Amino acid sequence: MSVAAAAAEMRKLAENAASLPAQKRANVDVVLAEALVAAGESAEAADAARRAYVAGLEVGDRALAAEALLALGAARLKVGDCDEARAAAEESGAIF
DSSP states (O other): OOOHHHHHHHHHHHHGGSSSOOOHHHHHHHHHHHHHHTTHHHHHHHHHHHHHHHHHHHHHHHEEEEHHHHHHHHHHHHHTTTHHHHHHHHHHHOOO
């Protein structure tokens, strides 16, 4: 399976996860973000990572929020936004 095909499958899973509790949806969004980064779809990956980060904070899951920030950092790094990538990584480290 190609990276693009895997990202497409993750999109389908994320759509189906809409009815799940926030924490489970956020876990799916983190994996979606990681798949999208690998597929070179950084803008969509950043959106998924931000959703996961907010949900992680809302449910009090610091590890999930930190993981989402790492995914956001990877997405921003892919497009050359080193400042935002660094900020996300540093914030992730502060959460842990």
